[in-house]
Amino acid sequence: MATSNLVEVEDVTFSYDERQVLKNINLVVPKGRVVAIMGLSGCGKTTLLRLIGGALRPNHGEVRVAGRAINRLSDDELFALRRKMGMLFQFGALFTDMSSFDNVAFQMREHTNLPESLIRDLALMKLQAVGLRGAADLMPSELSGGMARRVALARSIALDPMLMMYDEPFTGLDPISLGVIGQLIRRLNDSLGATSIVVTHDVAEALELVDYVYYMSTGKVEFHGTPDQIRAAGLPSLRQFVYGEPDGPVPFHYPAPEYRQDLLAQ
Amino acid sequence: MTGRIAELMRALGARIVNNWVWRLGVAIRFLWLTLRESGPSFRRFHLTIREIYFAGVLSLVVIMVSGLFVGMVLGLQGYDTLVRFGSSEVLGTLVALTLVRELGPVVAGLLFASRAGSAITAEIGLMKATEQLAAMEMMAVDPIARVVAPRFWAGVISMPVLAALFSAMGVFGGYLVGVRLIGVDEGSFWSQMQASVDFREDIVNGFIKSLVFGIAVTWIAVYEGYDAPPTAEGVSGATTRTVVTSSLAILALDVVLTALMFRGQ
Numbered sequence: 001m002a003t004s005n006l007v008e009v010e011d012v013t014f015s016y017d018e019r020q021v022l023k024n025i026n027l028v029v030p031k032g033r034v035v036a037i038m039g040l041s042g043c044g045k046t047t048l049l050r051l052i053g054g055a056l057r058p059n060h061g062e063v064r065v066a067g068r069a070i071n072r073l074s075d076d077e078l079f080a081l082r083r084k085m086g087m088l089f090q091f092g093a094l095f096t097d098m099s100s101f102d103n104v105a106f107q108m109r110e111h112t113n114l115p116e117s118l119i120r121d122l123a124l125m126k127l128q129a130v131g132l133r134g135a136a137d138l139m140p141s142e143l144s145g146g147m148a149r150r151v152a153l154a155r156s157i158a159l160d161p162m163l164m165m166y167d168e169p170f171t172g173l174d175p176i177s178l179g180v181i182g183q184l185i186r187r188l189n190d191s192l193g194a195t196s197i198v199v200t201h202d203v204a205e206a207l208e209l210v211d212y213v214y215y216m217s218t219g220k221v222e223f224h225g226t227p228d229q230i231r232a233a234g235l236p237s238l239r240q241f242v243y244g245e246p247d248g249p250v251p252f253h254y255p256a257p258e259y260r261q262d263l264l265a266q
Numbered sequence: 267m268t269g270r271i272a273e274l275m276r277a278l279g280a281r282i283v284n285n286w287v288w289r290l291g292v293a294i295r296f297l298w299l300t301l302r303e304s305g306p307s308f309r310r311f312h313l314t315i316r317e318i319y320f321a322g323v324l325s326l327v328v329i330m331v332s333g334l335f336v337g338m339v340l341g342l343q344g345y346d347t348l349v350r351f352g353s354s355e356v357l358g359t360l361v362a363l364t365l366v367r368e369l370g371p372v373v374a375g376l377l378f379a380s381r382a383g384s385a386i387t388a389e390i391g392l393m394k395a396t397e398q399l400a401a402m403e404m405m406a407v408d409p410i411a412r413v414v415a416p417r418f419w420a421g422v423i424s425m426p427v428l429a430a431l432f433s434a435m436g437v438f439g440g441y442l443v444g445v446r447l448i449g450v451d452e453g454s455f456w457s458q459m460q461a462s463v464d465f466r467e468d469i470v471n472g473f474i475k476s477l478v479f480g481i482a483v484t485w486i487a488v489y490e491g492y493d494a495p496p497t498a499e500g501v502s503g504a505t506t507r508t509v510v511t512s513s514l515a516i517l518a519l520d521v522v523l524t525a526l527m528f529r530g531q
């Protein structure tokens with residue numbers, strides 16, 4: 001594959017214990033682009049991000065970031081590569097024993113020798129970008145869900161990474177923050193020359209924001225294309241997802257024995 | 267019948283291997299990793315100091331008050347026994363030796379396990395359950411170096427100091443009861459103590475005990491936290507296991523250490 005792809009996921013299969021979560025996934029993220037991964041809850045999006053970040057290893061296939069196979073790196077090499085990655089966790093994962101400010105400054109203090117005065121300016125700039133400079137001294141327990149997510153976002157971009165992974169950046173945000181964060185993701189990507197992967201359920205926001213979309217269902221890539229192609233495509237499952245229809249080819253329920261039987265069973 | 271017994275034996279063996287031998291192996295490997303990654307906890311000593319505050323300084327009150335009470339009880343009980351043999355002037359020796367050799371390290375260790383050990387396990391377990399450790403790893407910071415090692419060393423450093431304070435408070439408590447309350451001669455209380463407490467034999471051995479207990483308790487605490495299933499029940503179970511396992515470890519190690527150290531001159 002060409003080196004113009006920052007992330008290449010090739011034929012990856014992954015299972016937690018017995019249960020297969022991803023089946024022969026293929027996906028590329030070209031340098032400088034913002035790519036969305038969409039799909040129903042539980043279809044394996046977070047798992048895919050973990051594989052790209054090297055937190056999990058595929059059972060089969062290969063994940064390459066910047067041309068290097070993640071599953072063949074030593075621990076030191078993996079850590080070196082991760083310094084250039086930023087990940088927003090689905091549930092924020094802020095360090096609860098540190099203030100918002102210290103959370104954002106964490107990586108700067110760990111990985112750079114910058115003087116504290118400069119770190120202060122940089123961290124405040126990141127907090128300003130997510131609109132929370134005023135909350136710098138609050139502890140995570142004092143933040144609302146949406147605020148915590150924005151602080152986590154500021155923390156994940158602290159070192160201006162070349163690859164950004166956002167796991168559900170929009171959940172729990174009010175419409176104003178949602179628009180602002182959407183623009184921020186785009187702006188960061190373009191001004192830093194970074195590459196971004198956005199996992200989201202927010203179809204409307206995503207189709208405005210991104211360059212390319214991968215739509216997954218039950219561990220497979222069902223469809224991929226530009227936002228225009230997505231809108232134009234008549235794929236029923238995709239239609240159902242985009243317009244949020246409850247009935248369609250995609251089941252709402254996690255696989256289970258028949259409801260009636262389950263209730264009647266003793 | 268023999269089939270059933272064999273079945274039971276097999277189940278028992280599997281339990282022992284899975285629950286104890288296997289976990290012990292993993293825990294030893296974990297200790298090795300912690301020691302290997304301990305650089306930052308000394309190079310950036312403020313990380314460790316912070317944890318010494320949480321594990322050590324915040325345990326001060328409970329340790330010192332308990333030491334005082336235990337010493338007072340020793341004074342009462344010791345006097346009651348000694349006076350039957352007409353040798354109440356060696357009360358100081360009795361109190362001091364009991365504390366320095368035995369009760370100081372053991373009781374301080376047990377208190378430390380339930381006060382600081384459980385807190386360490388709960389904190390690390392919760393950090394794991396809320397993905398803070400995973401997030402740290404994604405930021406290319408090793409949680410063993412950043413979270414585990416400073417807590418481990420803080421415990422190892424705090425424990426001997428706490429045990430020493432426990433003993434000191436205990437001696438003071440014995441003095442209050444023996445000399446002030448009951449009226450044992452003050453001069454003989456102190457001079458007997460000074461004459462018969464040996465630095466190498468008693469103080470150093472007591473210190474070694476408390477150091478070993480500190481290592482055991484903190485090792486168990488950080489390991490249980492790091493190994494806890496990432497759920498509420500997982501963390502609470504791990505916290506309980508820390509207290510139970512480290513208390514048993516302290517008492518068992520105490521038998522071994524006492525047998526090695528004090529065989530009567």
Ligand SMILES: Nc1ncnc2c1ncn2[C@@H]1O[C@H](COP(=O)(O)OP(=O)(O)OP(=O)(O)O)[C@@H](O)[C@H]1O
Nearest residue numbers: 016017021039040041042043044045046047048090
């Ligand atoms: N640690 C784990 N152990 C076992 N199974 C897991 C684990 N994490 C996730 N799974 C399973 O893997 C599947 C995919 O999970 P994943 O978290 O990747 O989904 P997702 O697409 O991110 O969903 P959502 O949109 O709800 O966040 C789910 O069916 C889930 O039950």
Ligand SMILES: [Mg+2]
Nearest residue numbers: 045046090167
């Ligand atoms: Mg997810």
